[in-house]
Amino acid sequence: MKVEADVLEVARAASVPATAGRGRSLRVLLHNAVAALAVLAAWQVATWVVRSVFFPSPWQVARALVDLGLNGDVAGHTLLTHMWWSMARLAAGFLMGVLLGVPLGLLMGLYKPLYAGTRAALEPFRFIPPIAWIPLTIVLLSGFSRYVFLIWLGAFFPIFVATLVGVPRVEPIHKNVAKVHGAGRWYILRKVVIPSILPDILGGMRVGMGTAWMTIVAAEMSGGETTGLGRMMVNYAELIRIPEIVVGMILIGALGFAMNEVLLRIEQRLFRWRWEVTL
């Protein structure tokens, strides 16, 4: 058996991810910490230049953060409560987006006439931003159901479309491998189609998560309930208390970032078989 040349090649292939080890990830962490501090410093400098009572310093915002976290807002809700509700609504709407988007995308991807025949009825909805639905939903829905509906609208289409366009891109040869051995459609769907397009679906989920997160804030600002980060920001806007508004902004950014990172980690775990993981 002549395996030596192959072994060398294997060693070469395996060594690529190995170099991206501890040392490098620590350096990346350091770079990010420095960059974050630089933004903070620039902000501080800007407050010295602008000198407006409506432009808060990092220090004022930090105080507002601690105060909101410990003592709560004007209505007594703490930051944790606001965050919890925003996240709960997001999770519910996003989950519905996945549960409807993936099966519908699969179905329409597998049965092309179904998509071709409903295209004109379906596609225009994609171009109505979820925010444009707010006036209608204020009338028709209230509270939690309104928020979930709006988030679902935001999350659904990116997930649905990613699944839909992924299906025809499945390698025919990968399906043929199963067909030759007599596999049925159900086996091919579960063992070939879904693993093939899972990276597309996860990519769509990340885009959907982004849209959903933008939608939740706007949805909460539309009123209905007293909790949620968007609601909190509107409350403080009415009081012209800028530091608290900035606290809301920062938390929205940080939570969105954290959720995206979680999805990325899941992708990296799930798709170890892939040469590169998309960003």
Added chain:
Amino acid sequence: MRAGGEKVLVDVTQRFGDLVVLDRLRFSIAANEFVCVLGKSGCGKTTVANLLAGLLPCSEGAVTIDGVSADPRRHELAFVFQEPSLWPWRTVRDNIRIGLEIKRVPAPELERRVADMIELVGLRGFETYYPYQISGGMKQRVAIARAFAVDADLILMDEPFAALDEQTRHGMQAEVLRIWERKKTTVVFVTHNLEEAIYLAERIIVLTEKPTRIKASLDVELPRPRDYAHPGFIALRKRLGELMGSAW
């Protein structure tokens, strides 16, 4: 050596639109025979393999295996494709399982057979590697292991080594023969390479240009392992060169 009766019967005409690719192509294959189908690029070799595997419906005529129309659900078939065909999301071991998994081979038996094939193609130690981590030669070895893991009525190999370098190819050819001698299955090996056909085949079916018919069917009675410098090898190569040359 031809044992038993005719296992596979082919009698097909194949069209794609107006293009007649196979024109009443007729041949038969005996059980446990190693047949090479030789023809130039574009003459319809992949089409023949697809028809034999039941991946493509015949325009006219039929392919029968043991008297029954070729059907992946009724026959045990296996295919080593020309293009990369490993599932990139599965490890070496899990790729080799595919055929057995579909045929619902019980777990202990399945594990034993997968382990046997890994041993037989020399992939021990690479069971948990993903396709992107191994070389082209190893990938094709996995594809071969996957095909021979099932007790196939018929194994189809469509230019499986065309993309490999010369040295790797020779090694793989010897390996395929070794496995075939061990497992004794019927193999149809498609190629455009004269030496490859002579080295491997018990019989070579030479195809014409499109619309494709059979140009010749030659028994290869050279001793194994075959030697490229053997006078018989050289004579046969010359003969095939003439056959192919006059066809184009």
